[in-house]
Amino acid sequence: MAGIIGYGAYMPHNRIKVEEIAKVWGADAPSYKKGLMLREKAVPSPDQDTITMAVEATKHALKRAGIDPKRIGAVYVGSESHPYAVKPSGTVLADAIGATPEVHCADFEFACKAGSEAMFVCMGLADGGAIEYGLAVGADTSQGAPGDALEYSAAAGAAAFIIGKDAGVARVLTTYAFMTDTPDFWRREHMHYPRHAGRFTGEPAYFKHVMGCAKGLMAKAGAKPADFAYAVFHQPNGKFPMRVGQMLGFTKEQIEPGWLSPTLGNTYSGSSPMGLTATLDVSKPGDRILMVSYGSGAGSDGFIYEVTDRIEKVRNLAPKTREMLDSNKVYIDYGTYAKYRRKIRMGE
C-alpha cells in the first residue's frame, strides 16, 4: 500500500492559559484543567489562517519528502475553518508551494476529521496510480464561542503529509472507516461558532466512533494493542484520547508522544494528524503506529502505519512537532486573544 513520504506540522506561537479564559467568565479553572486535562492552547495571530498554517506545515513536509512539488498530483486541505466559504484553500496552497497547474485540488470538511480524510483519499489515489504524490493537510483555526466550554480547547495548528506509492517513512498497512449519522456538533452557514450537544459529544459520539473504528481496524489487521509502539487518537481535549486509548487497552506510554492537546488544545482537522507527526518524530524503524481520527456528525478514519528506516534520515530535516510546541511560546491575555480571534465588534 501507499506510504507517507514526508510529514510536517505547524502551530502558532501564541498561547492562552485556561486560567486566563476562566478568569473572564468567572469559571472554575482548576475544574476545567482537571476535567478536560487542558492547560493552555495555541492561538493564531491576526494574519494567520488555515491556508497560511497549511503552507508552513507543507514546507516542513516537503523538506522531509525531498521531492519536487511539481510531482504532486493532488492537494487536499481538510478544515472546518477554510478562510472562504466559496473559493478553495487548496489552490492557494498548491500555488504557494509551486505545484500548479497540473494538480487536482479539493477542500474537505468533516468537522475534526477533514484532515485524516484528505490522507485517506490521497492514499487511495497514490495506491491506484492516479497520482505520483498527493499532499494531504489537516489545518484549523478552530472556533469556539466566547464563554462556551469549547473556548478552552479550540486551538490552531496544521499537519501536512506527502503521500506516495512507496513506503517512504511510514508504510500504510491497513485503513478502516466507521461512520454513522450522529448530530453531536455542527455549524450552519452564517453561524460564527459551532454548536454542540454537551455531554452527548462524549459517549454516543466520540467514544462510540473512536472505539468502533479502532476495534474494526485492529480486527481487519488481526492486531492487538500490544502490537503497536504508539497510538494516536483525535484530541478534543486532554482527557478523551487518554481515556479512549486506555479503554481500548493501550498504555499511557503508547499514547503520550502524540498526546499534544494538554498544551496545544484541539486543532480540529489538525488534531490527530499533528499527533501523528509528533509520534513519527520519536519513532524507530519497524514501529507500528495506530491512528484514529474523529469528526462530529460523525465518523472516524483509522490507519495502521509501519515506520521504515528512512525515518532516521528525514526526521531532523524540519522542526519537530513537540519541540515547536514547547518553545518560542508567547502568552497572551484574553483581550489580545479576543482581538486576534476577531471577537471584538469593530466600528463600521
Next chain:
Amino acid sequence: MRDVAVIGVGMQKWGELWEKSLRDIFTESALLAIDDAGVDHIDSMYVGCMTSGLFVGQEHLGSVLADYLGVAPIPALRVETACASGGAAFRQAYFDVASGAHDIVLAGGVEKMTDVDGGGATYALSTAADAEYEVYHGVTFPGLYAMLAVAHMHKYGTTRDQLSHVAVKNHRNGAKNPLAQYPFEVTLEQVKNSVMVADPLTILDCSPITDGAAAAILCPLDMAKKLSRKQPVKVLSSAHATDSIALHSRQDLSWLSAVEKAGQVAYKNAGLTPKDIGFVEVHDCFTIAEICVIEALGFFEKGKGGRGAESGETAIGGRIPVNPSGGLKSKGHPVGATGVAQIIETVKQLRGDCGERQVKGAKVGMTQNMGGTGGSCVVHILGSV
C-alpha cells in the same frame, strides 16, 4: 375504601440513556413491573412526568404511553406536580384501586432529561418554581435550595460538613444499587471541594440530570394472593400537602411545612408514629433537602437534621436509615420517575430483595416525594403483610 397492595415493580438502570426515547424507557419499566406482578393485563394507568413537553416536545403522555405499551383503550393519565409527579401518580393509582373503580392499576413515572442541553434542562426544571416571582428574576433551583441551606445554617448552626455527610452516606448506599446512575462512593473532601454551584452547595450536593422510568402494579389486597406469586406489600397510608410555591412567601425559610403536613396525615391514617418507621426514602434533590425533610417528618428535632448523616443515625444499620437506595443524589433524579422509584425501593426492602443495602428486619417503610422547594409533598407508608 379497599385495602391496596403493591404486587409488582419494574425499573431499569438510570443514567444518560442516549440510545432510548421517553416511550422506550417507560415501556421497558412498565413491562418489567407487569412481569414482576405476573398479571396478564392492567385496567388503568397513571404516569408521573413533570415536563415532557419541555424535555422532549411530547405532551398527551397518558395516551402515548398506553399506545406504546399496547394497553389502549384503558384509561391512562399523566399526573403532574413537578418533582412529586411520580408520588402523585402512585397516589392516584392507589385511589383508583381503593375506590373500587379498577382492580389492576399501573403507577409509573418517567422523565427523559438529556435530550436538551444544560441550559434547557435548567429552564425546564425552573418551571417548578414561581414563574412570576422567582424564575423571571433569574433564580434557579440550586439557588433556591442554597438560600434554604444558608437559612438553616444561620438559624441552627448546620455545618458545611453536615451537608457533605448526606452526599457521602447516600453515595455509599447507591454504590450498592446496580440501578443507580452514579453507583460510586464519594468522600467528605470531594463533596466539599467539588465545583461550587450556588454557595454553599457544590456540584456533589446536587442530584443529577437523569433519564429514567419506574413502574409499580397495584391491586386490592384481598386479590393480591390470587393475582400474583409475589409477596404483596400493603399501602398503609397516602398523603399529599401543598405550601406556598415561592420560597419567599414562607414564614420560615428553613422549614418545609408541606412535608410536615403530609407526614402528619400519613402517620395518622396509618395509626403510626415516626418511631414505627423502619426506613425512609426522602427527596434529597439537594443535600440540604434531606436535612430539612427528616426534621419535618419527625425523625429529628427541628434544627437537628444535620446530625443525621454525620452521627450515622441515618445510615443503613442506624436508628432510621434514610435513602437506602442511594437517594436522588446517587441513584439519579429523572423528576417524574423519582416518586415511583422510592416506592420500588420500599417494596424491595420490605420483600428483603435489596442485597448489600438491605435494611434488616424492616416491616414498615416510608416515601417522601417533593415538588419544587416543597410547594408540594406526597408521602406514603408501606408495610409488610
